[in-house]
Amino acid sequence: MSDFQASPELLAIYLEDARQHLEALDHCLLTLEREGTDPEAVTAVLGPLHTLKGNSGMIGFAGIKDYVHRIEDVFARVQEGALALDREAFDRLFAGATALRDAIEQASREGREVRSLAAEDADLQRMCMSEAAPLSEAAPAAASVALPMSVASASAVSPAPAGPRPSRIESHYTARSSVVRVEFAQLDHLLNLVGELIIHRTKLQELGRALAEMPGAREAARDLLSAVHQVAGVSQQLQETVMDVRMLPIRHVFERFPRLVRDLARETGKEIELILEGEGTRIDKAIIDEIGEPLVHLIRNSVDHGIEPPALRVTNGKTPTGTILLSATQESNHVVITIMDDGAGIDAGTVRRKAVERGLLKADDALSDRDVVQLIFSQGFSTREAITGVSGRGVGLDVVLKSIERLNGLVEVETVPGVGTKFIIQLPLTLAIISALLVDVTDRTYAIPLGSVVESIQLRGAEVHTINGRETLRIRERIVPLLRLARLFGLPEKEQAEREYAVIIGRGDKRVGVVVNRLRGQQEVVIKALDPAVSGAEVAMAGATIMGDGRVVLILDVASLFDGKRLATLHGRRPPALEA
Amino acid sequence: MFPADAETGERRGRIELPASGLAADILALADAAAVPATAPTRPAPADALPVPAEPAPRAHNISFFAAPVREERKAAEATEHLATFFLASEEYGVDVRVVQEIIRVTEITQVPRAPDFIKGVINLRGRIIPVIDLKRKLGLGEVALARQARIVVVKIRERLLGLLVDGASQVLKVPVSSIEAAPEEVTEVDATAVRGVAKLPGRLIILMDLGRTLSLELRDQEGEAE
Amino acid sequence: MLRKILAVDDSALIHQMYKLFLSRYKNCKLVSAMNGLEALDKLGQEEGIDLILLDINMPVMNGLEFLQRIQKEPAYQTIPVIIISTEGKEEDTIRGLKMGAKGYVKKPFQASELHGLIEKITTA
Numbered sequence: 001m002s003d004f005q006a007s008p009e010l011l012a013i014y015l016e017d018a019r020q021h022l023e024a025l026d027h028c029l030l031t032l033e034r035e036g037t038d039p040e041a042v043t044a045v046l047g048p049l050h051t052l053k054g055n056s057g058m059i060g061f062a063g064i065k066d067y068v069h070r071i072e073d074v075f076a077r078v079q080e081g082a083l084a085l086d087r088e089a090f091d092r093l094f095a096g097a098t099a100l101r102d103a104i105e106q107a108s109r110e111g112r113e114v115r116s117l118a119a120e121d122a123d124l125q126r127m128c129m130s131e132a133a134p135l136s137e138a139a140p141a142a143a144s145v146a147l148p149m150s151v152a153s154a155s156a157v158s159p160a161p162a163g164p165r166p167s168r169i170e171s172h173y174t175a176r177s178s179v180v181r182v183e184f185a186q187l188d189h190l191l192n193l194v195g196e197l198i199i200h201r202t203k204l205q206e207l208g209r210a211l212a213e214m215p216g217a218r219e220a221a222r223d224l225l226s227a228v229h230q231v232a233g234v235s236q237q238l239q240e241t242v243m244d245v246r247m248l249p250i251r252h253v254f255e256r257f258p259r260l261v262r263d264l265a266r267e268t269g270k271e272i273e274l275i276l277e278g279e280g281t282r283i284d285k286a287i288i289d290e291i292g293e294p295l296v297h298l299i300r301n302s303v304d305h306g307i308e309p310p311a312l313r314v315t316n317g318k319t320p321t322g323t324i325l326l327s328a329t330q331e332s333n334h335v336v337i338t339i340m341d342d343g344a345g346i347d348a349g350t351v352r353r354k355a356v357e358r359g360l361l362k363a364d365d366a367l368s369d370r371d372v373v374q375l376i377f378s379q380g381f382s383t384r385e386a387i388t389g390v391s392g393r394g395v396g397l398d399v400v401l402k403s404i405e406r407l408n409g410l411v412e413v414e415t416v417p418g419v420g421t422k423f424i425i426q427l428p429l430t431l432a433i434i435s436a437l438l439v440d441v442t443d444r445t446y447a448i449p450l451g452s453v454v455e456s457i458q459l460r461g462a463e464v465h466t467i468n469g470r471e472t473l474r475i476r477e478r479i480v481p482l483l484r485l486a487r488l489f490g491l492p493e494k495e496q497a498e499r500e501y502a503v504i505i506g507r508g509d510k511r512v513g514v515v516v517n518r519l520r521g522q523q524e525v526v527i528k529a530l531d532p533a534v535s536g537a538e539v540a541m542a543g544a545t546i547m548g549d550g551r552v553v554l555i556l557d558v559a560s561l562f563d564g565k566r567l568a569t570l571h572g573r574r575p576p577a578l579e580a
Numbered sequence: 581m582f583p584a585d586a587e588t589g590e591r592r593g594r595i596e597l598p599a600s601g602l603a604a605d606i607l608a609l610a611d612a613a614a615v616p617a618t619a620p621t622r623p624a625p626a627d628a629l630p631v632p633a634e635p636a637p638r639a640h641n642i643s644f645f646a647a648p649v650r651e652e653r654k655a656a657e658a659t660e661h662l663a664t665f666f667l668a669s670e671e672y673g674v675d676v677r678v679v680q681e682i683i684r685v686t687e688i689t690q691v692p693r694a695p696d697f698i699k700g701v702i703n704l705r706g707r708i709i710p711v712i713d714l715k716r717k718l719g720l721g722e723v724a725l726a727r728q729a730r731i732v733v734v735k736i737r738e739r740l741l742g743l744l745v746d747g748a749s750q751v752l753k754v755p756v757s758s759i760e761a762a763p764e765e766v767t768e769v770d771a772t773a774v775r776g777v778a779k780l781p782g783r784l785i786i787l788m789d790l791g792r793t794l795s796l797e798l799r800d801q802e803g804e805a806e
Numbered sequence: 807m808l809r810k811i812l813a814v815d816d817s818a819l820i821h822q823m824y825k826l827f828l829s830r831y832k833n834c835k836l837v838s839a840m841n842g843l844e845a846l847d848k849l850g851q852e853e854g855i856d857l858i859l860l861d862i863n864m865p866v867m868n869g870l871e872f873l874q875r876i877q878k879e880p881a882y883q884t885i886p887v888i889i890i891s892t893e894g895k896e897e898d899t900i901r902g903l904k905m906g907a908k909g910y911v912k913k914p915f916q917a918s919e920l921h922g923l924i925e926k927i928t929t930a
Contacts, residue, residue, distance in 0.1 A: 010826075013819045050863050054892055055819045057914035065914075069893070181818070192706040444690070489692035531739060534701060534710045538693040544701060544708045552689040552703050597896050600911040600923050603903040 006059050006111055014059050015108035021048035022101050025071075026259050029097060032078075033090045042079045046072065061107050067100060067117040070124050077128060089127060094263070096120050184285055187246050194239045195526045195546065201235055203549075204228045243433070246286070250328045250335070251279035253292045257299060257326060264303040271310050271320055272303060277327035283335050287407055287427055291337070294403040294411075298339045298423050299324065301397070306343030306421050316418065318342065330429070337425040345417040348372045373413055374508070377401040405507075405559045408434065408451060436525045436545070436555065439503060440518035441485040442492060445553050447525060447545060448514070452505050452558040456519060459500040473502055473513050480504060483561065484515045489539060505558055512561050527555060658756055662778070664749035664785055665732055667715050667723075671749055673778060673785040680733045680740065682748045685725055699723075699744055704733065711742040717793065718773065736790060754778045759787065808834045808856050808928065814845040814869065815861035815890065824859065827917040842867030846875065849882055857924065858887045860907070862898045870898060873905050886927050890915075 006014075028045035031038060049072045056065040074093070077083035085093070099120045106114040205228050212221035254276050261274040283291075307313075307322035314320050325340040348369035355361035355375045377397045404411045409427040428434070428451075435450035457475070464471050464482065471482040482502060486493040494517055502513040525545035535541065540560035545553050597606070662673035663682070688700040688711050697716035701708050711731055715723045723729055728747040733740060759776045773793040778785040808831050813824045821838045828836055837852050839845035841864040849855060858876075862869035869889065876882040889910040891899040899910050908927045911920055 010819065010822055013822050017817065017819050047863070047865065050892070051817050054913045055817050058820060058823055060914070072894075195706055491692070528706075528708045530701070530708060531710045531741065533712075533741065534691050534694060534698060541691065544689075546703050546706065546708070550703055551687065552701055552708060554689065554691065554701075597891065597899065597910070597912065600909065600915065600919050602909045602923075602926060603907060606900070606910075607903055 011108045011111060014055055017055060018052055018104045021052040024048040025097050029093055030258060042075050046075055061113050063113050063117055064103055067121050070121050074124055074128060092123060096124055190242045194242055197235045201231050246284050247282040248285050248288055250281045250283055253288055254279050270307050272307055273321050273323045275325045278329050281328040281330050281335055290407055294400040297400050302341040306341040308344050335427045335429060338422055340422040342420040345419055345421050346373050346415040347417050351375055373415055433524055433526050435522060437522055438520035439516040441516050447553050447555040448503060449558055450522060454504045454506040456501055456503040459502045480511045480513045482513045482515055507562050510562055659753040660756060661753050663751050665745040666747040666749060667720055667745055671785050672788050674788050674790050676751055678734045678736055680735050682730050682732050685729050685731055709740045709742050711744050713744045810835045810837055810852060810855045811857045812837045812848055812855045813859045814839045816840050816864040827920055841865055842872030845872055855885055858885055859890060860887050861890045862895060870902060873902055877906050
C-alpha cells in the first residue's frame with residue numbers, strides 16, 4: 001500500500017516510540033483503576049494514543065492503527081462521561097493493551113502486520129455501545145471492592161513528591177529540547193574511543209620516559225611528560241563522564257512490574273501489594289538490559305510460591321493482602337536489589353529432602369538450614385514441587401543465578417518459614433570496567449576478574465596431593481581442587497617450571513585453584529564482548545580486553561571453572577598437535 | 581491558545597477531506613458547503629467535499645527536483661560489485677557491500693580450544709573480532725601467515741568477522757551476464773557455499789555465498805545446543 | 807529551489823520518514839523540531855527556510871498556535887506551510903488553512919502525495 005518498504009531502522013524507531021506510548025497507556029489504566037476516573041489521566045493518555053495511531057498509519061500497519069483509534073474512542077467516551085469503566089471493562093482494556101503490544105512487537109519484527117486485532121476491536125466496540133451508567137454511579141473500581149493490586153504510596157510509583165498522577169506520563173510530555181536521544185551503540189563507541197585514547201596516552205608516557213634518558217632531551221622530555229599528564233587528567237574525566245552517561249535509573253526496569261504483579265495476582269486469585277523503592281538508583285544500561293528477566297522470574301516466584309491465598313493468610317493471622325517489596329540501593333561500588341515478600345517462606349526441611357533425592361546432598365551432610373536453602377539455585381532443582389509441594393508455574397532459579405552471574409553479580413536468599421522470603425541481588429555498577437588479575441599461562445597472558453579471586457599463593461610441589469586422580473591443594477583447613485590452565489587450554493606445559501602459582505577462585509563457598517606460571521599484577525580493564533562465534537569454544541571466556549600496547553588479552557569466565565564434569569574431560573584430554 | 585481538539589458530540593459526523601489538497605481549493609469548496617470552521621457546534625454530518633481529480637504532476641515539471649532514482653537502480657542491476665581474494669591459486673569473490681575493509685595480518689590472539697578454523701581474535705581499532713581461516717573452513721588446507729596474507733573484514737547482520745585469506749585481489753564490477761552456476765569440476769569446495777562463477781577473459785572468479793559459508797558462525801546464540 | 811525545509815512533529819518516526827521522503831531534494835537541508843516552541847526557535851536560528859511541514863497535535867505548543875504566531879511575523883508569514891492532518895482532526899486542518907497554510911496532506915501519506923503537494927505549492 002505504501003510506496004516504500006519500512007527499513008529495519010524505521011521499524012526500530014517505530015517500536016521504541018510505540019513502547020513508550022504503550023507504557024503510558026498501561027500507566028493510565030492502572031491509575032484509573034486505582035483512583036477512579038481522573039480526567040487528567042485520561043487526557044494524558046490521549047496524546048500518546050494519537051501519536052501511536054499516526055505512526056502506525058505512516059509505517060503501514062493499518063490494522064494496528066484502526067485498533068488504536070478504537071481505544072481512543074473508548075477514552076474519548078470516558079472523558080465525555082458517556083462511558084463508565086467497571087472491573088470487567090478494565091480487564092478487557094488491559095487485555096486489549098496486551099494484545100496491542102503483542103501485535104506491535106510482532107509487526108515490528110516482521111516488517112508487516114502478522115496478528116489480527118479484529119476480535120479485540122469488536123470487543124471494545126461492543127463495550128462502547130453498551131448502555132453507559134451516569135458517572136456518579138460508576139464508582140471507581142477502588143471504592144467498594146477490595147483491589148487485587150494497589151500501589152501503597154504515590155511516591156513509590158512516581159518520582160514526583162506529591163500528587164497521584166504518575167509523572168512518567170508528564171515526562172513524556174515535557175519534551176524539552178535540552179534532552180537528546182542517543183543510541184546506546186554510540187555510547188559504546190565513545191567508550192571504545194576513550195579506551196584507545198588511554199592506550200595512546202600510555203605510549204606517549206613511555207616515549208617521554210625514554211626521551212628523558214637521552215642527554216640533551218631532558219627538558220623537552222619534561223615538557224612532554226607534563227603535557228601528557230594533562231592529557232591523562234582529561235581522558236580520565238572523559239572516561240568517568242562516559243561511564244556516567246551510560247548509567248540510567250533502575251526505574252526503567254521497575255516500571256513494568258506494577259502491571260505484572262497486578263496481572264499475576266488476578267491470575268492466581270491472590271491479593272498483592274507491590275511497593276517499589278529506590279527507583280532512582282542508577283546502574284549501567286548494559287546491566288539494565290539484562291536484569292529485567294531475572295527480576296521477573298523472582299517476582300513470579302514470590303507470587304506463585306511466596307504469597308499465600310487470602311483465606312490462608314487470614315487463617316495464619318496475616319493480612320489478606322500480601323506485600324512484595326522491590327528495592328534498589330547503592331552501596332559503595334555495588335547496587336543491591338532486594339525482592340522481599342511476607343509470604344510462606346521456604347522450608348529448609350523440604351529443600352533438604354528434595355536435594356537428597358536429586359543427589360545434590362548426602363543425607364548426613366551437615367549443612368546449616370541457611371546454606372541448604374541456597375540449594376534452590378542449583379541446576380535441575382525445580383522449585384515447583386520442591387518448596388511448597390504445589391506444582392505450579394515454577395521458574396528455574398538456576399537460570400536466574402546464571403543470568404546474574406553473567407553480569408558479575410551475586411544472589412542469595414534469606415527466609416523464615418511462615419514469615420517471608422528475601423532475595424538479595426548484588427550487581428556491579430558497571431559491566432564495562434572491572435579489576436582484573438593478569439596472569440601468564442605458558443607464555444600467554446590472560447585476565448581473571450579480581451572480584452572472584454580469593455587469594456593467590458606460590459605453589460610448592462610438596463603441597464599438592466593427588467586424590468582420586470585429581471590434583472588438590474590444602475589451604476588452611478580446606479581441600480581445594482586444582483586446574484592446570486595450560487592443560488585446560490591445550491598449551492604446552494612448562495617442564496619443571498621454577499615457579500608456579502595457584503590463584504584461588506571462589507564462587508559462593510566453592511573454591512577452585514587455577515595453576516599459572518606468572519602473576520603479572522592487577523589492573524583495571526575495559527571489557528570487550530567476544531563475538532558469539534568465539535564464545536562457542538570449549539573453554540569459556542567472559543570477554544577480552546585490550547592492553548596498552550594493543551595486545552588482546554582474554555578474560556576467563558570464572559563461573560565455567562566450576563562446571564566440574566565438563567572441565568574434567570578437557571583437563572584430561574591431551575592437547576591437539578600444535579603447529580610449528 | 582487554541583484547544584487542540586474542539587470535539588463535541590459524536591465523532592462520526594465529521595468533515596471528510598480528501599487525502600491532500602491546496603488551501604485555495606479546499607476553502608473555496610468549504611465556503612460553498614457552508615462549513616463553519618470555528619463554530620463550536622458540530623458540522624453538518626457527513627459532508628463530503630469532492631475529491632480534486634488532478635493526479636500528481638508528471639516528470640516534466642521537476643525542473644528543480646532531482647532526477648527520479650528509479651533509472652539509476654535499473655543500471656545497477658546489470659552488474660555485480662565484487663571484492664575478490666585468493667585462496668591458493670583460485671580467485672574468490674564476495675559482494676563488496678559486506679566487505680568493510682581488507683587489512684594486513686596483525687597479531688592474532690589464539691583462543692583456547694576453539695574450532696580449528698578459528699584462528700583467534702584481533703584488535704581492530706578497539707573492537708575485538710574473530711579471525712576465521714577460510715581455507716580451513718572450506719576444507720582447503722590452511723592459510724600460511726605469509727607477507728601477502730590478508731584479513732578480509734566483513735560485516736554480516738551487524739557482526740564483524742575477519743576472514744584470513746592467502747592474498748587480496750581487487751574490487752571490480754562484473755556484468756551479470758558473465759555469471760553462471762558453478763560447474764562441479766571447478767572447485768573442491770562444498771557446493772553450497774558457492775553461488776556461481778564469473779567468467780572473465782583469462783580469469784574465473786568463484787562467487788562465494790558468505791551467509792551460507794559462515795552459517796554456523798552466524799547462527800543466533802539461542803540456537804546453540806549445549 | 808528548496809534550500810531548507812522545517813519539519814515540526816512530536817514523533818521521531820515521522821522525522822525519520824521525512825528524511826527518507828525528502829531525500830530526493832538534493833542540497834536541501836531538513837531542519838526538525840518536536841513542537842511549536844522548538845519550531846519557533848529553529849526559525850530564529852536557521853536562515854532561509856523555504857517550507858514548513860506542520861503537525862497539529864504536539865505538546866508544549868501545538869501547530870495551530872505556532873501558525874498563529876508566525877502569521878504575525880512579517881519575516882515568517884510568507885513561508886508556505888503544509889499541514890499534516892490526521893483523521894478526526896479535520897476541523898483543525900481547515901482552521902489552519904484559513905489561517906494561511908497553503909495546503910495539507912493526511913496521515914498516513916505516501917511519499918508521492920507529499921511530493922506532489924510540495925510541487926504544486928512551491929511552483930505556484
